[in-house]
Amino acid sequence: MAQLLNGESIQSIDGKARIFVCMGGGCVSSGAEEILKLLTQKIRRLETAVELEILGEQVNFDSDSAHPSGCDGFCDQGPLIRIDPPGLIYTRVTPEDVDQIVEMTVKQGQVIEELCYHDPEGKVYELDEELPFYCNQKKLALASCGRINPESFSDYRRLGGYQALEKVLTEMSPEDVWREIRVSGLRGRGGAGFPTGLKWKHCYEQQADQKYIIANCDEGDPGAFMDRNLMEGDPYRIIEGMIIGAYATGASQGYVYIRIEYPLAIKRVKKTIAKLREKGYLGKNILDSGFAFDLSIRRGAGAFVCGEETALIHSVEGRRGMPRPRPPYPTVSGLWGKPTVINNVETFANIPTIISRGADWFASIGPKTSPGTKVFALAGDVVNTGLVEIPMGITLKEVVEEIGGGVAGGKKLKAVQTGGPAGGCIPAEELDIKIDFDSLAVKGSIMGSGGMIVLDEDTCMVDLAKYFIQFSRDESCGKCTPCREGNTRLLEILERITRGAGKENDIYLLRRLAEVQQQTSLCGLGKSAPNPVLSTLDYFEDEYKKHIFDRECPAGACRYLVTYEIDEEACIGCGACKRVCPVDCISGASRKPHLIDQETCIKCGQCYEVCNFAAVRR
Amino acid sequence: MNRDYSLSSEIVQSLQDFSEKNRPESYLIPALQMVQESYGFLSREHLDEVALLLRVPYAKVTGVASFYHFFNFKPSGENEIVICTGTACHVRGAGAVLDRFLEELQVKLEQPTEDGRFSVTDARCVGACAQAPVVIIGEKVYSKVTPDDVPEILSEYGFEADS
Numbered sequence: 001m002a003q004l005l006n007g008e009s010i011q012s013i014d015g016k017a018r019i020f021v022c023m024g025g026g027c028v029s030s031g032a033e034e035i036l037k038l039l040t041q042k043i044r045r046l047e048t049a050v051e052l053e054i055l056g057e058q059v060n061f062d063s064d065s066a067h068p069s070g071c072d073g074f075c076d077q078g079p080l081i082r083i084d085p086p087g088l089i090y091t092r093v094t095p096e097d098v099d100q101i102v103e104m105t106v107k108q109g110q111v112i113e114e115l116c117y118h119d120p121e122g123k124v125y126e127l128d129e130e131l132p133f134y135c136n137q138k139k140l141a142l143a144s145c146g147r148i149n150p151e152s153f154s155d156y157r158r159l160g161g162y163q164a165l166e167k168v169l170t171e172m173s174p175e176d177v178w179r180e181i182r183v184s185g186l187r188g189r190g191g192a193g194f195p196t197g198l199k200w201k202h203c204y205e206q207q208a209d210q211k212y213i214i215a216n217c218d219e220g221d222p223g224a225f226m227d228r229n230l231m232e233g234d235p236y237r238i239i240e241g242m243i244i245g246a247y248a249t250g251a252s253q254g255y256v257y258i259r260i261e262y263p264l265a266i267k268r269v270k271k272t273i274a275k276l277r278e279k280g281y282l283g284k285n286i287l288d289s290g291f292a293f294d295l296s297i298r299r300g301a302g303a304f305v306c307g308e309e310t311a312l313i314h315s316v317e318g319r320r321g322m323p324r325p326r327p328p329y330p331t332v333s334g335l336w337g338k339p340t341v342i343n344n345v346e347t348f349a350n351i352p353t354i355i356s357r358g359a360d361w362f363a364s365i366g367p368k369t370s371p372g373t374k375v376f377a378l379a380g381d382v383v384n385t386g387l388v389e390i391p392m393g394i395t396l397k398e399v400v401e402e403i404g405g406g407v408a409g410g411k412k413l414k415a416v417q418t419g420g421p422a423g424g425c426i427p428a429e430e431l432d433i434k435i436d437f438d439s440l441a442v443k444g445s446i447m448g449s450g451g452m453i454v455l456d457e458d459t460c461m462v463d464l465a466k467y468f469i470q471f472s473r474d475e476s477c478g479k480c481t482p483c484r485e486g487n488t489r490l491l492e493i494l495e496r497i498t499r500g501a502g503k504e505n506d507i508y509l510l511r512r513l514a515e516v517q518q519q520t521s522l523c524g525l526g527k528s529a530p531n532p533v534l535s536t537l538d539y540f541e542d543e544y545k546k547h548i549f550d551r552e553c554p555a556g557a558c559r560y561l562v563t564y565e566i567d568e569e570a571c572i573g574c575g576a577c578k579r580v581c582p583v584d585c586i587s588g589a590s591r592k593p594h595l596i597d598q599e600t601c602i603k604c605g606q607c608y609e610v611c612n613f614a615a616v617r618r
Numbered sequence: 619m620n621r622d623y624s625l626s627s628e629i630v631q632s633l634q635d636f637s638e639k640n641r642p643e644s645y646l647i648p649a650l651q652m653v654q655e656s657y658g659f660l661s662r663e664h665l666d667e668v669a670l671l672l673r674v675p676y677a678k679v680t681g682v683a684s685f686y687h688f689f690n691f692k693p694s695g696e697n698e699i700v701i702c703t704g705t706a707c708h709v710r711g712a713g714a715v716l717d718r719f720l721e722e723l724q725v726k727l728e729q730p731t732e733d734g735r736f737s738v739t740d741a742r743c744v745g746a747c748a749q750a751p752v753v754i755i756g757e758k759v760y761s762k763v764t765p766d767d768v769p770e771i772l773s774e775y776g777f778e779a780d781s
């Protein structure tokens with residue numbers, strides 16, 4: 001019964017097919033709400049149930065077949081419609097397509113080819129299991145994201161939800177639970193990769209009158225939206241994982257700490273908690289087992305450092321979110337000095353599946369030291385931006401090329417950035433590297449929480465390092481000097497390099513500063529902030545040198561190092577550039593080639609943008 | 619306790635409820651969030667009342683409020699234009715989009731236009747990286763925005779450039 005929970009392909013469970021309109025952030029911004037509204041109206045009017053065959057699968061529809069879902073992952077192709085079973089995917093659906101979908105597909109079982117995904121060669125894919133974007137993934141944490149109505153308890157339940165919790169409460173002792181998780185080898189998905197079972201054991205072993213469990217959904221890494229989509233798309237699963245964790249560790253009160261920038265996730269979790277209380281899955285005596293546990297929500301207030309566990313605890317306590325030295329670890333002394341387990345949202349999402357399918361099954365996926373799967377937010381210069389979940393141990397190349405469909409716009413791949421401001425870049429030549437905690441670290445990056453940004457040849461690596469250092473400088477809490485001062489100094493140096501004022505020994509200075517900061521900062525933010533600088537220096541030192549010694553930005557991204565010139569041959573003298581130039585430094589008579597006065601030019605690039613004749617060169 | 623509060627009576631009520639709970643100081647951030655969400659910013663007066671109602675020292679209230687980016691102490695424009703500057707948006711050109719907004723509106727970052735109708739602010743990653751670059755105005759999310767889209771977006775809110 002529990003196919004979905006276990007990450008197997010979906011089969012019809014109650015004989016009914018469901019038409020899911022993705023209501024994830026991506027699809028909503030491309031117009032999904034209107035589509036859901038129209039489709040629901042049409043489907044409600046189905047008077048009799050329709051039974052037919054789609055792509056060889058016997059399915060039936062009735063007036064209740066249209067549902068919203070959370071993000072299905074294939075955001076770039078949104079608005080997305082999924083008909084499950086058979087797993088038919090319609091992409092870039094418009095409101096005008098809704099009639100046709102109902103008339104042809106729902107009423108006659110016909111697949112509308114134009115709405116199916118076409119790859120760049122024009123090949124048509126109907127089913128998710130054939131589509132390269134989906135078939136190379138392995139969905140455990142995301143197993144039901146996009147395939148259930150996230151606000152429906154019964155929908156999650158229908159697919160096996162809360163069976164794991166019931167098993168835990170009726171057949172397992174707390175020790176059994178954390179042992180099972182230990183044996184599974186699950187490592188925390190929030191970045192550091194600490195073994196979850198061991199963390200739970202540590203908390204379990206503490207004697208205390210009160211213990212806490214916290215789900216970390218602060219997700220501040222720029223370039224990451226895994227936890228957001230999990231929370232929005234499948235909140236019942238996360239909470240199930242949390243209740244199991246509370247049982248295993250002895251926590252009686254839990255907090256879900258969510259970024260305030262995620263209003264939909266907050267709303268969903270609120271509803272989920274209310275529903276679960278009503279159903280007896282939260283409260284004083286959960287499912288008559290005698291186990292008591294309840295949950296509250298705390299909203300973040302926009303401070304990246306609060307994702308760090310000790311800072312997060314301070315924030316829940318109502319204080320400034322500054323980290324403190326560890327030990328003591330939160331499992332010993334956490335919220336209000338009580339033993340506290342903090343886990344990432346995706347970590348919790350894996351728990352029900354491990355309990356249902358067993359630790360050995362989970363441990364058999366991927367490399368021994370990093371078993372399971374990892375969700376990544378694939379973004380940047382890649383064709384298929386979206387949310388993907390891959391078995392650990394496949395290569396970065398497989399992710400970028402097969403799932404991601406390669407670099408967008410026919411450009412050349414330059415590097416892949418993982419781990420956000422704490423991570424690094426893997427250059428195109430190293431793309432055969434396997435994705436797991438240890439392999440990425442060897443190459444100077446980190447798994448991180450799951451941001452994966454594909455960078456094409458137009459990306460300037462010095463600019464990228466500067467971007468991340470700027471982020472870390474802005475987000476540093478300022479408590480310790482190496483991080484507060486270090487980031488400021490690093491930024492100063494990077495800024496002068498990108499302005500064309502780099503000094504001869506700047507590369508040495510950057511390395512030296514970065515190393516000191518890594519070694520002496522108090523928390524993970526300061527310790528890892530220099531990683532983007534070091535990793536770009538390791539792989540792209542020549543690019544730094546070009547900026548410093550030749551005053552050139554090979555990627556053409558650093559504004560001050562670009563020169564705008566008008567090509568006399570191509571310029572027709574239309575005057576468009578002259579009109580937009582904010583400093584009036586372009587001269588030329590009408591219909592005569594124009595000229596830029598380099599002394600005055602502030603390199604704003606507007607002339608370049610506006611010229612219709614490609615006469616402005618940079 | 620017959621003091622006149624400038625905070626709305628609902629908020630005063632909620633703050634009083636907070637103050638009766640176990641560990642009232644742990645409700646300081648939720649309290650500030652409530653005020654910020656109702657009024658768009660935290661005035662000195664409001665901060666003072668929060669301190670009084672939760673029985674937390676004023677210095678602690680301002681200390682906490684100033685730590686978190688979510689809080690601001692000045693009103694923003696009626697239409698706040700939020701430009702995501704997360705990594706994906708950055709590599710896909712959010713900087714140029716931001717510049718274009720500032721230029722069209724002739725304002726600086728976080729400074730409302732003279733008529734108070736618009737302000738431009740940059741945000742940390744909003745978690746919509748697949749649609750980068752992203753601009754958010756109110757509830758509306760604009761995806762894959764280019765600088766050339768800017769005048770059209772602004773015109774939706776009744777803004778016309780002078781020239």
Ligand SMILES: Cc1cc2nc3c(=O)[nH]c(=O)nc-3n(C[C@H](O)[C@H](O)[C@H](O)COP(=O)(O)O)c2cc1C
Nearest residue numbers: 188189190216219220307308309343344347524525
């Ligand atoms: C600056 C900083 C930011 C962090 N942000 C997050 C975050 O947004 N989400 C998260 O789960 N962990 C974050 N972490 C890691 C947490 O401190 C902690 O290790 C994690 O929540 C533990 O959960 P896990 O074992 O399930 O990974 C951050 C750490 C640092 C140093």
Ligand code: SF4
Nearest residue numbers: 477479480483523526
């Ligand atoms: S390393 Fe940075 S963020 Fe962490 S405690 Fe020190 S100053 Fe604060």
Ligand code: SF4
Nearest residue numbers: 571572574575577611
């Ligand atoms: S816009 Fe292009 S073609 Fe027109 S005057 Fe300028 S450079 Fe020449």
Ligand code: SF4
Nearest residue numbers: 581601602604605607
């Ligand atoms: S880059 Fe800007 S300042 Fe320079 S010539 Fe072009 S429009 Fe004028």
Ligand code: FES
Nearest residue numbers: 022024026027073
């Ligand atoms: S938002 Fe619809 S697929 Fe991601």
